[in-house]
Amino acid sequence: MDNSQTYSLFMATDVACRILGVDPQVMLETAGLGDLARGKTEARVTAAQYFDCWNTMEVLSTRPDYVPYLGGAISRGPVIPVFFTLSCAPDVETGLMRLAQFKSLLGPTLMRVFRDGPLLRLEFDSVDARVPMPPSLGALQLVVAVENIRGAAAHRVCPVAAGFDGSEEDRRRIAGHLGIMPERSHVAYIAFSPEDAKRRFISENPSLWADIEADLKLHLSAQNDRRPVAERVQGALIDLMPAGRTGAEDVAIALAISRSTLQRRLREEKTSYQAVLDATRRDMAIRYLTKTTLRADEIASVLAYRDANSFSRSFRRWTGQAPVAFRETLTRSKEQGGEKD
Missing domain, CATH: 1.10.10.60 (Homeodomain-like)
Known part of the structure; x- marks a missing residue:
């Protein structure tokens, strides 16, 4: 992994902070990125710095439902061009494969899409194995994926399996949104039935x-x-x-x-x-x-x-x-x- 690779803070400072009511300058200062807080928020950051920002937002947020609230708001909120990769597709599997190609434009996360037997499985991980992705960010990926799929399909698609590295309380917080109780898993993942994998999108374009x-x-x-x-x-x-x-x-x-x-x-x-x-x-x-x-x-x-x-x-x-x-x-x-x- 090239440690010099950097990523845009747009999803953290301009989307998540605004949704959560967190001052982005306070967040950056608290995360040890004071130079960025003093007028240079357009600068890019390393994977470790990016994840520090997400952990800091979780601490600064006053919402106990931090992940499901943020995930739902992102899916229904600002227009983010990368998400057109999913909504323009003809079906769930095609859209997720397209989104995986450009996922790194939203931050230092990998998205893998593959067949696991009859199921369509998505896995989310850090781009750098030496810098683990925060569990809350893994959970957020699951909520956003499901919410975006439902919006594009105009159908309450529910995964058949899911998991991330969170406590039982953390997992219960997103269970209602996913429609299934996630298991405790080192890898953040979600799986869909063969029927839902081929479900058509009404937003195909x-x-x-x-x-x-x-x-x-x-x-x-x-x-x-x-x-x-x-x-x-x-x-x-x-x-x-x-x-x-x-x-x-x-x-x-x-x-x-x-x-x-x-x-x-x-x-x-x-x-x-x-x-x-x-x-x-x-x-x-x-x-x-x-x-x-x-x-x-x-x-x-x-x-x-x-x-x-x-x-x-x-x-x-x-x-x-x-x-x-x-x-x-x-x-x-x-x-x-x-x-x-």
Whole structure:
């Protein structure tokens, strides 16, 4: 394992802390990451530091139902592009296989999906065998997986087996959400019946999946300094925008280069940071308006706009139409095309 590998803190500082009502700066200070708390929360951290953050949040949270509350809120809460890998799929097994490819974009965890006899089994583990994943994070993975599957299938799918390394009390806390009492297990896992493994998703969206897959592959390759800088910036923005960060300084830190170097290399590629940011936002906005039912305010949030009005002004500049009007025009065009057929 390469100890230099780092991971985004987005799921901890920008999602979990907000849901739990925990001050992210206090959490980072308590976890021994004071430098990040003093204005550099966009920086990436090692697996050990990431897990320290999760353990600290558990201590700071006042909720005894920390795991099920957080898991349910994540599944119903902010739009997280990585989860489209699951919801766009045709069925449970395909979606989980896709999600496993990009799970590391959410943090230092591995997700294995495989057949265990007739059952479909998921296992969650630390990316580094020397740095164990906190039991509460393992439990959270199980809750989020089940909640997301239920949402995509519009059916109360229940696993036939589950387990994680938690006390009996900890396991009882999520039993009601899973629909089964998890066993005490060194590995966090969950298993589904053959029927549920092939259960169809009502949210299947192959055209959106093609775009999302390309985005996420670009995100994974953002750290590859042999790729054009404009592509690396796009990949970094896909990670940073849901966290509300679009500054050149944020991207430069994510790519481990100075801001001046970033700007210089973009000029050498005949572009600018603002041009790449605008193009990335424009393409993603059009995609979400044409291929999803996300509201304009939800799209504005994913693209890190202050509010829907700011997003609307930018969209008008790009297309000459407001987002809602753009979607309505597209819908009418499709309906008229269908009538002609």
